[in-house]
Amino acid sequence: MKGRGSRQRGDAGRLGGFRLLARVHAAAFARAPGAYIIALFWWVRRYRVRARHQFATLLGATPYAYRYWVFSRERAVADRGADHAGPLTVAIDASRGSERLGDTLGSLARAGAPDPLVLADGTEAAARLAAVNERSGWLLLLRAGDEVAPDVLTAYERAITGAGASRLIYADDDRLDPNGRRSEPHFKPRWNRDLAAHHDYLTHACAVRLAGGGPLVLPSRQWAEALVEAAVAGTNGSPIHLPLVLHHRRERPAPRLPDAAPPAISDPPLVSVIIPTRDGADLLRTCLDGLKATSYPWIEPIIVDNGSSDPAALALIAGAEAEGAIVLRDDGPFNFGRLNNAAARIATGSLLCLLNNDIEVVDPHWLTWLVHHAGREDLGAIGARLLYPDGSIQHAGVVIGVGNAAGHAHRALPQDAVGYFERARLPQKVSAVTAACLLVEREKFWAIDGFDEDAFPVAFNDVDLCLRLNARGWHSFYEPRATLIHHESKSRGLDLSPEKRARFARELTALQQRWHTDRVVDPFHHPALSRASEQFVLDLDIR
Numbered sequence: 001m002k003g004r005g006s007r008q009r010g011d012a013g014r015l016g017g018f019r020l021l022a023r024v025h026a027a028a029f030a031r032a033p034g035a036y037i038i039a040l041f042w043w044v045r046r047y048r049v050r051a052r053h054q055f056a057t058l059l060g061a062t063p064y065a066y067r068y069w070v071f072s073r074e075r076a077v078a079d080r081g082a083d084h085a086g087p088l089t090v091a092i093d094a095s096r097g098s099e100r101l102g103d104t105l106g107s108l109a110r111a112g113a114p115d116p117l118v119l120a121d122g123t124e125a126a127a128r129l130a131a132v133n134e135r136s137g138w139l140l141l142l143r144a145g146d147e148v149a150p151d152v153l154t155a156y157e158r159a160i161t162g163a164g165a166s167r168l169i170y171a172d173d174d175r176l177d178p179n180g181r182r183s184e185p186h187f188k189p190r191w192n193r194d195l196a197a198h199h200d201y202l203t204h205a206c207a208v209r210l211a212g213g214g215p216l217v218l219p220s221r222q223w224a225e226a227l228v229e230a231a232v233a234g235t236n237g238s239p240i241h242l243p244l245v246l247h248h249r250r251e252r253p254a255p256r257l258p259d260a261a262p263p264a265i266s267d268p269p270l271v272s273v274i275i276p277t278r279d280g281a282d283l284l285r286t287c288l289d290g291l292k293a294t295s296y297p298w299i300e301p302i303i304v305d306n307g308s309s310d311p312a313a314l315a316l317i318a319g320a321e322a323e324g325a326i327v328l329r330d331d332g333p334f335n336f337g338r339l340n341n342a343a344a345r346i347a348t349g350s351l352l353c354l355l356n357n358d359i360e361v362v363d364p365h366w367l368t369w370l371v372h373h374a375g376r377e378d379l380g381a382i383g384a385r386l387l388y389p390d391g392s393i394q395h396a397g398v399v400i401g402v403g404n405a406a407g408h409a410h411r412a413l414p415q416d417a418v419g420y421f422e423r424a425r426l427p428q429k430v431s432a433v434t435a436a437c438l439l440v441e442r443e444k445f446w447a448i449d450g451f452d453e454d455a456f457p458v459a460f461n462d463v464d465l466c467l468r469l470n471a472r473g474w475h476s477f478y479e480p481r482a483t484l485i486h487h488e489s490k491s492r493g494l495d496l497s498p499e500k501r502a503r504f505a506r507e508l509t510a511l512q513q514r515w516h517t518d519r520v521v522d523p524f525h526h527p528a529l530s531r532a533s534e535q536f537v538l539d540l541d542i543r
Contacts, residue, residue: 270299363484459503
C-alpha cells in the first residue's frame with residue numbers, strides 16, 4: 001500500500017506539472033500567436049536549436065512560468081525544519097509596520113529558527129544588537145511581513161563557513177501577493193557595486209556580519225539599510241551571492257534612476273574616435289554629422305577607409321580629411337580588429353572611442369557620459385545604450401553564454417522598457433559591451449595588445465577584448481545615459497554566404513575554446529535565467 005501511495009502522489013505531481021506547463025504554453029500562444037506558430041514550426045521540422053531560442057522568450061515571460069519553475073526546480077533539503085543553533089541571529093525590522101509580523105514568525109518557526117529579535121527603531125536595534133556585535137556575530141536581516149524558505153538557515157550557515165573576509169551574504173527573492181502566492185522572482189547578479197548604488201537589492205534579503213568590538217551607532221530610521229551599507233563598506237572581500245530564492249517579500253525598494261544632467265568634466269582628455277568605413281556615404285555622413293554635433297570639446301576623428309570605391313563616399317572622406325580628420329587607407333579584406341588596431345597605433349588621444357560608421361547621434365552629450373567613467377581604475381571598456389532605428393533596444397550590455405556565445409541584453413525590447421528589474425536604464429558593470437560604440441583608455445587597450453585580429457577578424461572581437469580587459473581587473477561598464485541609434489550591419493550586410501558562415505563558425509569555436517561560453521554562467525546574469533534568450537526570462541529547460 002505504501003508503494004501504491006507513493007506512485008499515486010508521483011502521478012499527481014506529474015499531472016500537476018503537465019497542467020502548469022500547458023498553461024505556460026497557452027499563455028505564450030495568447031500573447032504572441034504568430035511567434036509561437038513559428039517556434040512550433042521549427043520544432044516540428046527538428047530545427048531544435050532555433051526552436052528553443054524562439055520558445056525561450058515566449059514561454060519564460062508568461063505569468064505561469066515562475067509557478068512552473070517553482071514546481072519543477074525547488075530544492076528538497078533533508079534538514080528543513082530542523083532546529084538551528086548556528087552563528088546566525090535573526091533580526092526583524094518592524095520599523096515600517098508589523099501588521100503581518102505573524103507571517104514572518106510563522107515562516108521562521110517552520111525553518112527551525114531560534115526566537116528572533118523584533119526591532120522597531122535604530123535606538124532599540126543598537127541596544128539589543130550590542131551582544132551580537134561583541135562576538136562579531138552574523139545577523140539575518142528580515143522585514144516584518146516577509147517570509148523565508150524552509151532551508152534559509154541551512155543555506156546561509158553553509159555560506160558563512162566559507163565567507164572569509166566578506167561581511168555580507170545575499171540571496172534571491174520573490175514577491176508574495178495578498179493571497180500569499182509567489183511571483184516576480186528577482187534572480188540577482190553576483191556583486192555589482194554600481195548596480196547596487198541605484199538599486200538596493202540587499203537589505204532585508206541578506207545576512208551581515210557586524211563589525212565587532214564596540215557599541216553600535218544606528219540612525220533611528222532605516223537602521224537596517226545602515227547596517228548593510230556598513231557591511232559593504234567595511235568588507236575586504238566582495239559580498240557573496242547565494243543563487244537561491246530564500247526570501248519571499250511583501251515589498252521591495254524601488255530602483256533609483258540616475259541623474260540625467262550631463263556631468264561636468266573639468267579637464268577633458270583628448271578622445272580619438274576611430275571609425276572604420278567602406279562606401280555607404282549616407283551612413284558615414286550621418287555618423288560624421290553627429291560627431292560634429294557632439295558636445296564633448298576635444299575629439300580627434302580617425303577614419304579607416306577599408307577599400308571604398310563609391311565616388312560619394314570618397315568625396316565625403318576627402319572633405320572630412322580637409323576639415324582635420326585623420327584618414328587611413330586599408331584595401332585588404334574586412335578585419336575589424338586589424339582596422340581598429342591600425343588606427344589605435346597612430347591615435348594621440350589618451351582615450352579611444354571605437355565607433356561604427358552606421359551610428360547615428362541623437363544626444364550631443366553621449367561622449368561626455370562615457371568619458372565621465374573613463375578615469376576609474378576598475379573600469380576597462382565603457383559602452384553605450386544602442387537603439388535600432390525603430391526605437392527598440394539593440395544593446396544594453398553583453399551577456400556571456402547566451403546562445404552558447406554572447407548576446408545583447410534586453411535586445412528587441414521597446415525603447416521605454418525598463419528591462420529586468422530596470423537594468424536597461426541603470427549604469428552597471430557588465431561582462432562586455434559592443435564595439436559599435438566603446439570607450440577605453442589607450443594604455444589599457446595596448447596593455448592587452450588590442451584586438452586579436454587573427455582569431456576574431458569579424459565576430460566576437462569586442463567580446464574577447466572586454467573579457468581580456470576584465471581578466472586584468474578592468475571591468476566592462478554599461479552607461480544607458482549615452483544613447484545612440486545603430487543601423488546594425490548595414491554597411492557590411494548579413495553573414496549568409498557559405499564562406500561567411502564558415503568564418504563565423506571558426507570564430508564561435510575560438511570564443512568557446514578561449515572563454516568557455518558554451519558552459520560558463522555570466523556573473524551578472526543567473527543560472528536560473530535562460531541562455532537561449534537575451535531578455536532575462538526563466539529557463540524552463542526546453543529540450
